[in-house]
Amino acid sequence: MLFRNKLGIVVVLFSLLGGGYALFDMGSKATASPTVIKSEDAQGYAAAFLRSYLTYNNGKAEPIRMYTELPDVRSPAFRDDKISQRVVEMWPVRTEILTENHMNVRIMAVLERSRSSDDNPEKNRRMSYQIDVPVTQGTDGKFDILQYPKIKRLERTVEGASLPFLGQSDTSEGLKVQPMLESFFRTYFTAKTRDDVANFFQDVKEVPEPQDGLFTFEGISKIDAYKQGDTIFTIVNVKIREPYTSIAYNASYVIRVAQQDGKYVILSMDDE
Numbered sequence: 001m002l003f004r005n006k007l008g009i010v011v012v013l014f015s016l017l018g019g020g021y022a023l024f025d026m027g028s029k030a031t032a033s034p035t036v037i038k039s040e041d042a043q044g045y046a047a048a049f050l051r052s053y054l055t056y057n058n059g060k061a062e063p064i065r066m067y068t069e070l071p072d073v074r075s076p077a078f079r080d081d082k083i084s085q086r087v088v089e090m091w092p093v094r095t096e097i098l099t100e101n102h103m104n105v106r107i108m109a110v111l112e113r114s115r116s117s118d119d120n121p122e123k124n125r126r127m128s129y130q131i132d133v134p135v136t137q138g139t140d141g142k143f144d145i146l147q148y149p150k151i152k153r154l155e156r157t158v159e160g161a162s163l164p165f166l167g168q169s170d171t172s173e174g175l176k177v178q179p180m181l182e183s184f185f186r187t188y189f190t191a192k193t194r195d196d197v198a199n200f201f202q203d204v205k206e207v208p209e210p211q212d213g214l215f216t217f218e219g220i221s222k223i224d225a226y227k228q229g230d231t232i233f234t235i236v237n238v239k240i241r242e243p244y245t246s247i248a249y250n251a252s253y254v255i256r257v258a259q260q261d262g263k264y265v266i267l268s269m270d271d272e
């Protein structure tokens with residue numbers, strides 16, 4: 001395995017627009033061009049870094065100091081000793097050469113997160129991510145991670161959902177159901193059992209397994225609503241955050257809503 005080169009003085013230079021990356025000065029080794037760009041080795045280095053960066057066991061994160069001298073932004077958030085996460089699968093998609101010394105390695109990863117409790121010792125959830133890892137190669141051929149990776153959660157396409165034409169979104173219907181949906185999501189992301197969210201649903205068979213603190217709900221960013229007869233189809237975009245890494249995502253849900261006894265109830269929900 002190639003080991004990382006040592007940094008000199010670490011100085012924040014700038015943040016890339018939209019990426020949220022912090023770029024750090026590598027010292028004199030980054031100023032000269034490496035003799036050969038080793039893209040396959042860079043992929044292996046990026047994957048090894050991510051495996052440590054994304055793994056924690058009972059609230060304890062694996063160290064990343066072997067790969068980078070960036071501040072470990074995960075550390076302050078790892079307080080829950082019941083949370084564990086592991087990399088199930090990981091494979092490189094492409095390596096893009098950005099400059100003589102810098103490249104971006106795109107990796108697809110499947111993670112499994114579990115929360116142990118007395119009632120449910122292994123409550124597992126698998127999620128897929130697209131991750132861009134900026135890798136720098138020094139003149140000695142060794143690699144370094146000088147920027148935080150950009151992580152995007154991949155949403156599964158909802159199958160079997162009969163939705164009206166997207167151009168017919170009804171803003172007024174979205175505003176009507178929004179208070180109920182916000183209340184539901186606040187409960188859904190904190191509840192421990194299905195019974196805790198059952199009162200939002202018409203049929204208990206449709207009640208999903210709640211998140212139990214695996215993510216923090218920050219709000220609804222957008223609702224597209226389409227009314228067909230007595231049913232309101234909604235595509236709800238919500239902002240959620242991982243409390244253990246402080247990484248934020250936009251998640252989408254397709255939710256069917258109807259009015260019953262003077263209030264709105266959920267008929268079904270398809271997540272991811």
